[in-house]
Amino acid sequence: xxxxxxxxxxxxxxxxxxxxxxxxxxxxxxxxxxxxxxxxxxxxxxxxxxxxxxxxxxxxxxxxxxxxxxxxxxxxxxxxxxxxxxxxxxxxxxxxxxxxxxxxxxxxxxxxxxxxxxxxxxxxxxxxxxxxxxxxxxxxxxxxxxxxxxxxxxxxxxxxxxxxxxxxxxxxxxxxxxxxxxxxxxxxxxxxxxxxxxxxxxxxxxxxxxxxxxxxxxxxxxxxxxxxxxxxxxxxxxxxxxxxxxxxxxx
Amino acid sequence: xxxxxxxxxxxxxxxxxxxxxxxxxxxxxxxxxxxxxxxxxxxxxxxxxxxxxxxxxxxxxxxxxxxxxxxxxxxxxxxxxxxxxxxxxxxxxxxxxxxxxxxxxxxxxxxxxxxxxxxxxxxxxxxxxxxxxxxxxxxxxxxxxxxxxxxxxxxxxxxxxxxxxxxxxxxxxxxxxxxxxxxxxxxxxxxxxxxxxxxxxxxxxxxxxxxxxxxxxxxxxxxx
Ligand SMILES: Nc1ncnc2c1ncn2[C@@H]1O[C@H](COP(=O)(O)OP(=O)(O)O)[C@@H](O)[C@H]1O
Ligand SMILES: [Mg+2]
Numbered sequence: 024x025x026x027x028x029x030x031x032x033x034x035x036x037x038x039x040x041x042x043x044x045x046x047x048x049x050x051x052x053x054x055x056x057x058x059x060x061x062x063x064x065x066x067x068x069x070x071x072x073x074x075x076x077x078x079x080x081x082x083x084x085x086x087x088x089x090x091x092x093x094x095x096x097x098x099x100x101x102x103x104x105x106x107x108x109x110x111x112x113x114x115x116x117x118x119x120x121x122x123x124x125x126x127x128x129x130x131x132x133x134x135x136x137x138x139x140x141x142x143x144x145x146x147x148x149x150x151x152x153x154x155x156x157x158x159x160x161x162x163x164x165x166x167x168x169x170x171x172x173x174x175x176x177x178x179x180x181x182x183x184x185x186x187x188x189x190x191x192x193x194x195x196x197x198x199x200x201x202x203x204x205x206x207x208x209x210x211x212x213x214x215x216x217x218x219x220x221x222x223x224x225x226x227x228x229x230x231x232x233x234x235x236x237x238x239x240x241x242x243x244x245x246x247x248x249x250x251x252x253x254x255x256x257x258x259x260x261x262x263x264x265x266x267x268x269x270x271x272x273x274x
Numbered sequence: 275x276x277x278x279x280x281x282x283x284x285x286x287x288x289x290x291x292x293x294x295x296x297x298x299x300x301x302x303x304x305x306x307x308x309x310x311x312x313x314x315x316x317x318x319x320x321x322x323x324x325x326x327x328x329x330x331x332x333x334x335x336x337x338x339x340x341x342x343x344x345x346x347x348x349x350x351x352x353x354x355x356x357x358x359x360x361x362x363x364x365x366x367x368x369x370x371x372x373x374x375x376x377x378x379x380x381x382x383x384x385x386x387x388x389x390x391x392x393x394x395x396x397x398x399x400x401x402x403x404x405x406x407x408x409x410x411x412x413x414x415x416x417x418x419x420x421x422x423x424x425x426x427x428x429x430x431x432x433x434x435x436x437x438x439x440x441x442x443x444x445x446x447x448x449x450x451x452x453x454x455x456x457x458x459x460x461x462x463x464x465x466x467x468x469x470x471x472x473x474x475x476x477x478x479x480x481x482x483x484x485x486x487x488x489x490x491x492x493x494x495x496x497x498x
Contacts, residue, residue, distance in 0.1 A: 073397055102405060110403035120398035124416050134402035137412055186402055 024049040024190055024221050025070060030079035032065060039065050041245040043079070047190075052222045054232040054253075057242035058268055063225040064117075066242070067192050070223065071112040072105060083108055084189065110138070113183030117195040119175040121167040121182070127154070128163040131182045140186075153181035157211050173204030177211055190221040197228060227272060233257060241265045281461045282468060291465075294451030295472050301369055301447055302437050302476075306430060308373025313380025318410075320385055331381070338378035344439050347371040351443040368440040368447075376433045383429060387421040388414060420491050427484040431477045438473070448472055 025047040032040035039062045047053050055063045068074040070081060072089035081088050088108045091100045122130050131153060132146035141149065154160045157177035167175055176196055183191060193212065197205040209231050216222055216235050226232065232239055232253055239256040241249040241264075249262045260266050282288045320331035338346070351367040354360040362370070391414050399409030441450035452469045456462055 071401055073401065106400075106403050106405055109401060112401070114398075114401035116394060116398065118394060120392070120394040122395065122398070122413050122417075124420075133412060134399075134404050137404055137408050183402070 024051070024084060025223070026080075026082040026085075027066075027070075028080050028082075030066075030069065030076055030081065032062075032069060032074060032076050039245050040069070040076075043247055045240065045247060045250070047221065047223060049189075049221055050219045051237045052216045052224065052235050053238050053240060054236040055223065055225045055240045055242060056227070056229070056232065056268070056272075058271075061242040062245045063242055064194050067114075067194050067223060067225055070192055071109050071114055073114075075099070083112060088112075110186050111189045113186060113188035113191040115176070115179050115183055115191065115193045115196050117198050119167070119172075119179045119199070121175055121179055123167050126164050126166055127159065127170070127178050130167070130178060131185045134182075135185050146185075149185055150181070153184050154178075156184075156214070157181045158207070171204060172200040173207045176200065176208045180208075180211055180215070184215075190223065191215065193222065193224040193226070195225050195227070197226065229257070229269075229273060241268070243268070277464055278461065279464050279468075281459060281464050285455075285458070287455050287465075290451050290455060291448065291468060291472070294446060294448035295476075297365075297446055297451075298434070298437050298448040298472075299476060301365065301372065301440060301445065302430075302434050304369045305372035305376060305433060305437065308369065309376035309380050309429075309433065312374060312377025313384050316377060316381035317384025317388070320381060321388070335378050335381055338375050343371070343375045343436055344442060346375055347439060347443050364440075364444045368437075368443060368445045371443075372433060372437060372440070375436070376429060379429050379432075380426065383422050383425045384418070386425075387418040390421055391417050420488070423484055423488045423491070427481050430480050430484070434477055434480065435473060 025045070027043055027045040030040055030043040031038070043066060045053075055066065057063055065074055069076050070083075070088075072081075076089060080090065086108060087100070089100060089105065090097050091104075122133065125133060128147065128150045131150040132143075135141050135146050135149065136143065140146075150163065151160065154163055157180055159174060159177055159181070162170060162174060162178075167178070170178065180191075180196075196212070197208050200208065205228065209228060212222070212224070212231070213235055224231070224236075236253045238250055239253050240247055241256065241260070241262065243264050249256065249260060249265050251260075255261075256265065257269065260269065282291070316331045316334050319327045320335065322328045322331070347368065350371045351362060351364060354362065354367075395413050395417070396406075396409055399413045400406070404412070437447060438449035440447050441453060444450070448469055452465050456465050459465075
């Protein structure tokens with residue numbers, strides 16, 4: 024589904040992702056953990072090319088995203104091609120990024136309608152199904168500012184799902200939420216995982232990682248230091264830094 | 275000193291002023307349309323990654339903001355006619371001159387309000403598969419327009435006031451109508467006070483209209 028090979032990413036002189044290799048299979052749930060500043064968000068954002076990369080390659084369903092080789096030269100792919108790949112990759116942000124001038128329903132239907140995927144009637148029908156799925160059918164006509172954080176994030180998930188993505192990326196989807204609202208968002212994500220959605224999740228919710236992840240990726244200082252099943256990572260991690268990190272967050 | 279406002283009712287003075295007022299309103303309206311178009315183009319163009327486009331926009335802004343409107347107007351009207359034989363009518367020169375000058379300021383308003391929209395909005399749009407321009411049109415601009423309104427009200431009021439400079443290039447607008455009346459009867463205070471009042475009313479209407487528009491757009495629930 025996603026194949027990352029020898030990815031390097033710099034912000035100016037700052038080397039934030041170092042020789043990343045990671046393959047994510049279809050239907051797999053991969054949770055990325057690690058200390059703040061270790062490059063988790065950046066790695067996730069590279070996966071739909073919100074961040075340009077300096078070397079290496081990222082393939083989504085065997086298609087390179089962002090960079091392509093043309094006549095022996097590596098260059099940025101045309102916007103049109105990039106947009107098509109992005110449709111397959113849904114993204115959920117830490118601070119929701121809902122469109123504040125649109126209702127919940129319009130947030131969900133904007134992209135399918137703009138891209139001419141469906142007509143208005145179908146779009147609204149899909150929006151309704153998705154709102155049912157995230158438990159917000161009664162808020163279709165509300166504006167984002169009228170929603171709680173948990174509700175906002177569930178709308179954001181529904182909005183991403185409306186594009187029928189093949190993989191969903193979550194960047195700390197519950198970090199901006201009050202503790203009592205975290206559960207409702209995690210529940211939606213668990214349901215999604217059960218349906219077989221391929222998911223890459225950056226989170227500090229270790230309970231979620233234990234319960235839902237097929238594999239856990241541990242990052243530190245721009246590198247992947249360990250990848251394993253949650254059982255191994257949480258009980259017998261092979262890296263000292265993994266232990267130290269887990270001790271800190273599980274305290 | 276004795277004020278004699280009955281002068282307004284003599285020699286067809288009031289109709290003359292009202293005619294001037296109507297010209298002022300028309301000039302300002304057309305200039306405003308040009309100003310908005312130029313402002314949008316130069317504002318968005320100024321953010322372009324293309325060095326040529328952003329360079330042209332930056333030069334435009336620097337020139338029209340860095341030279342006096344009065345000088346631009348006489349250049350446009352007398353300068354072009356005499357040196358390049360481009361003979362614009364006074365009204366056309368006036369509307370163009372005002373619009374281009376004000377457009378520079380509107381471009382700054384456009385740019386500022388677009389840049390004030392959270393980066394995450396563009397990212398969200400792009401991550402959903404929409405293009406840069408689709409996201410700009412459907413997500414960024416609708417929010418930016420709401421933020422543009424208060425500074426735009428200021429700019430439009432300035433534009434109305436600046437339109438009095440068109441009297442210099444012979445446009446028969448309110449100020450020029452006043453000047454011609456005063457030249458006959460020397461009732462400076464009465465006539466100019468009347469004119470001031472007219473400008474005041476026009477600007478009051480503009481700011482009220484924009485405030486109503488602002489409130490209308492707030493229904494969408496966007497404050498920040
Ligand atoms: N837009 C940016 N410009 C410059 N440096 C950045 C930017 N985004 C992130 N960084 C830096 O890259 C490193 C990794 O950041 P990030 O991926 O956000 O880490 P994490 O999500 O694991 O906390 C940090 O040192 C951060 O300061
Ligand atoms: Mg992060």
